[in-house]
Amino acid sequence: MILSTIGYEAATLPEVIAKLRAAGVEVVVDVRAVAASRRAGFSKSVLRASLAAEGIGYEHLRSLGTPKPGREAARKGRVAEMEAIFAEHMATPEAQDGLALATAIARDRHAALLCFEACAKGCHRRIVAGMIRDATGCDVQDL
Template sequence: MAGRPVASRQERARAQELARRIRALREARGWTRERLAKEAGLHTRTLVRLESEGPVQPGFFTVGRLATALEVSLDDLFHGAGRPGGIWSVGYEGRDIDSFVACVREAQIDAVVDVRLTPISRKPGFSKTRLREALHGAGIDYVHLRALGNPKDNRAPFWEGRLEEGRARFRSLLVAEEAEAELTQLAGLVGTSRVAVLCFEQDARRCHRTVVLDEIRRRCAVEVTELA
């Protein structure tokens, strides 16, 4: 008996993006999976599988029922499901948590990658747990890559305008095994998702994330977009 055809990486990526889109629309309505399944006339286990795994070829009628229940067109439901990956740069300086989440959601970001060494902030909502909860509530993934954080003893050059000194020091730290592994992880995300790299400074030139972004630009041959 012939087995199921093996899905390509691109097909899996599109399915995962569709799963995120359905989850985001459901959560925006404040619905549980059970509620959406009932409204769409589907088994809850079907929706669980669709949201968590993203079947490569979901049935047309299944998708149609979900679109009807969520009161969106099929085009809206699939909006973004075939988008290429990419990378954005964002700082939360001068923002509150609500405007920040609205900004990344409007840009259709799939995942926010936090490159702070210690993801703790005096600004309400920007410490790791609260930030992750706020992003998940908007259907956006949160990833913390600690090894791509800037150590405390290399922050003064960025604050004092000695940017090349700070960048050179941080660049030398990226050869460490853990940092290299996390750069590879980030590059993989960029290949299939719309990723925003996050730190505090609004101006990326004053932040070590510029070095991270330059390295990903080199590895993935992608342009970096500043998220206003």
């Protein structure tokens, strides 16, 4: 079982879809707190429709997004601060419910966690992927 992660910061929608298809991704799990984007094609409804046209499912799990203070810390390069804020957030019942759903999806289908940052190293999706890996034993690949 493989769980993928992908960021769209430095890519176009066609490039992201091509990577997802090449990896055999069946469903995108959007882990952004706010599923809106100034980048063309990456707002929730347009993204969902574009993925559906390619036979790829879409699930937005807002509860797995980084709270605003964490996003601000990440933008400023303060990854440790973002991680601390996100860890506190992940202890909430809402986040735990989202994690349980994401884990169930990843057990069923090849999923890709989607967020903005191009590099997973400084993104909270790496943390979510690690939690799912711990629960399922899946391999994680960053696309």
